[in-house]
Amino acid sequence: MRPLPRLSDDQQTVLRYTRPGQWPFLARNPVLPAAETRLLADSLGCTAADVGAAHHEQRETVRRAAAEELTDAGTRRLVEHLPLGDGDRVVAVGDSVTADRLGWFEMLSAALSLAGPIPVATENLALSGSTTADAIERFDLLEAARPTRVLLMLGTNDARSHGRRTDHTMISPDETRRNLLALLDMVRADLGAEVTVLTPPAALQGRIDRFFRELPLRWRAADIAEVADTVRRVDPDALDVHAAMAGEQLGDLLESDGIHPSVAGQRVIFRTVLRGLATQPSRTARAGGGHLS
Structure with missing residues (x-):
């Protein structure tokens, strides 16, 4: 294994959640990967x-985590029998929880590569800080990815509040509902793709208050829970990540900011998504051709 990168914890965190290639300007005007790397380095x-060394170590960490998950026979069976087949393109849309280079979608991609019987293309379009409104604005980029199935986890940043003496959330609950309905309609009608919705993860208020006490932004765990309720009302079949995490020892599942899942929390999300996807029909089944096995 290569030596660990000579970076601070703060630098490692930035690299964990930052994907310059998904910034709207660069996504629409791509540059070579080496240019993205130089941008991050500068x-x-x-x-x-x-x-490069940090990204390599992050990829190896995800691959090891996926391989460890696959040592469980039940998990491996779920991966091997997901409703995905040749020609499927699974695309993730989300915020930093999904953009996380140690996160659930990267783990799912690695598990599909390690155990999937049929090669399935995956692409992570998540962008740190994204709201449901931002996802609508970036719909052209989702269309360009040509997904057959979209995994959609948004809402944490809809509940983000700004200001020191004031308290203004990014998106109101009514707007979140409208935006989610619009996204579901656009994915299904415009792209003809399947869409699986996930509720946002649970949060810890004490950690949030400590971590963000000097900054003019914050979250309220209750507001995120309200967003999760909105997601459930919009799509009763949504995969309930919020409930799955809240049902565990939440302190072990979140980073020090109380918002972002730890690697252990990301593994809970991975398992929740895996179990949920396994119950959904494939494109072939929806078209009347039977379930892929």
Whole structure:
């Protein structure tokens, strides 16, 4: 294994959640991966080699986590019998929870590569900070990805509040509902793709208050829970990540900011998504051709 990158914890965190290629301008005007790496290196005051080594270690961490999950016979069976087949393209739309290079979607992609009987293309379009409104604005990028199935987890940033003496949330609950309904309609009608909706993860108020006490932004765990309720009302078949995490020892599942899932929390999300996807019909079944096995 290569030596660990010579980066601080803060630099590692930035690299974990930052995907310059998904920034709207660069997504619409792509540059070579080496240019993205140089951009990150220049921003963090390190070398391109440091960034490359960090990304390599993150990929290896995800691959090891996926391999460990697959040692469970039941998990492996779920992966092997997901309703996905040749020609499927699974695309994730979300915020930093999904953009996380140690996150659930990267783990799902690795598990499909390790155990899936048929190669399935995956693409992560998640962008840190995204709201449901941002996802609508970036719909052209989702269309360009040509998904056959979209995994949609949004809402944490809809509940984000800004200001020091004031308290203004990014998106109101009514707007979240409208935006989610619009996204579901656009994916199904315009793209002809299947869409699986996930509720946002649970949060810990004490950690949020401590971590963000000096910053003019914050979250309320109750507001995120309200967003999760909105997602459930919009789509009763949504995969309930919020409930899955709240039913565990939540302190072990979140980072120090009380918002982002830890690697252990991301594994809970991975298992929740895996179990939920396994119960859904394939494209072939919906078209009347039977379930892929």
